[in-house]
Each structure stands twice: as C-alpha cells, then as structure tokens.
Amino acid sequence: MAKMSLEDLRKMREATQQQIKKRETDGKTAQIIVGMGTCGIAAGAKATLDAFVKELDEKGMGGEVVIRQTGCMGLCNNEPTVEVVVPGMPSIIYGGVNAAVAKGIVEKHLMKKELLNDRIIDRPAVDLLKK
C-alpha cells in the first residue's frame, strides 16, 4: 500500500458512507466500550480493539456500531474488559475479552441479541468492595 494522503482517506470514507446510508434503518446504534487503562493495555486490550474493528468491518457492520475507549473500569483482574450497550438490552460488562471472545460478542450479542453468559462480570474487584 502506498502512503495514503488525507484526500485518499476522504474518498474512501465517502465510498463507504454511501454503503452505510443504504443500511440506515432505525438509527439505533450499539456501543462497544473497551477498557484501555494500564491494566487493560497490559492484558492485551489493543488486540481486543483490533479484533472488534476487524470483525465488524468483515460483517459489514462498521457504520452501525460505535467503538469507544475508556480508562480502567475498576475490574483490573478481569481485563481486557468490554462494556456492550445495545438499545433495548441491559448494558453488559464482559471480562477476559480476547480476540475470540470479541468475535463471539459480535456474532452472538450484537447479531443475535444473546448474551455470552460465562463472560459476564457483575461485581467489582475484591479490593474495591467494602469489607
């Protein structure tokens, strides 16, 4: 790939925007929030983020899902952690989200509206709970 210019980038964006517009149905957007604090980075959150981007792009869902990054969620022992917000469903925090789990979240949670029960985190780290 040759060095792209900002103009090349603009053209590619416009080409994909047209595809996105065709698919805009209800305007409801799902969100994926990846924890990228010191703990998340150390546990491989960048690979997790890359996996989400790749997976959503391959499934043609790049324009429908927002991916955001946040700092530490206080669940360092379960990193990489990812919060998934889908309209009409409760917000879910998943732990231990590697590339394979990220694929599962896209295929099950986002596409079929099914939760990945064995990865759900429902309480903060032990050191943050009041004794």
Place this chain on the structure above:
Amino acid sequence: MHYTLCDMFSDLTQNAIEAGSSIITVEMIMTDTTISVSIRDNGKGMTGEQLARATDPFYTDGIKHPGRKVGLGIPFLIQTAETTGGSWNIRSDKGNGADIPSGTAVDCSFDLTNIDTPPVGDVAGYFRHILSFDGRYELIISGTFPGTSFTVKRSEVLDALGLAEQGSFTDAGSLKLLGMYLESLLEAYYG
C-alpha cells in the same frame, strides 16, 4: 512492565489526554538502533511533590480510580528504562494562570540493541489508540523512521473522515479507515 514499548507509550499518552489538555504533541524518532519518544501536553500539570510521588508505584491521586492504591504508568516507564539502559525524564508545571503555562513533558529513549528492551510493538495501533479517545483535543503526531517521516494532525484526519462535527472517531468503520491510513504512513517501517 508492559509487553511492548508502544503499550507503554499508549499508557503515558493517555495520561496526557486525561490531564484535560487541549493540545498534545507526540514525537517519535526511530533509527535502526534507538527509539525516542517525547509527549508534551498543556494539561493541568503536577507540582514538584506530586511528580515525585507519581514515580512511586504505590501512589495514585485516588481520583481516577477511587479506592485503588497503585499507579503503575510512570513506574513502568522508569523500570523499563532502568533495566534496559534507556533514559527517561519528566518535567511538569502547574502554571500560574498567567505567563507560566501548565503542562507536562515526558521524554524517553530506548536502546533497541539491548537484549532486555521490550519489542517496539504496534506503532500504528499506538497512534490509533491515542487519536481515538472521546472528547475534543488536538493531537499532533510526528514520526521519523528509517526511510519515512510524517506528521498527523487529529483535526485534519477527523475532517477527512467527515467527523469534524462529532470531534471524535466513533464508528468501527472510521477506526478501520484510520488504521489503514496510519499503516500506509508506516509502510516503509513495516516493510
């Protein structure tokens, strides 16, 4: 310590963004044997005492993560530099609200020939990570690598992707394009 140098740079740059900065500059200079990174921000800065304490892994301001007792970002930098023959320096100023501006400057340099230096890691991924935080901030990245050099301004890339109004990279599609763009700039480095 972090697995790659770029993971550590991500961590340090995130501190700069979270300090409430409106402008952050990141300069990366890589040769065949060394890598140097300078991160400068105009955020809230630290007092001399806060800066000294930030180098202690058992210190954190308790604001970002209430209840937590460790802060490992800067200690990781120090540990990595000290164990691999690298160097580090942090200067910070709270400013006085008038002629002395607040901000922090982190400079570090690593010897890529030292067997204990972690791998450089994913440079394009590092740049994408620090460009795509929520919120409005200008980030200017300048990179000098063997065979190539470039400057990336966050505002210009947002504009090219039609996101100038939102002020941050949002959908997975734009992150994908941003990644492709950054990888193309680094083509000479990745080979």
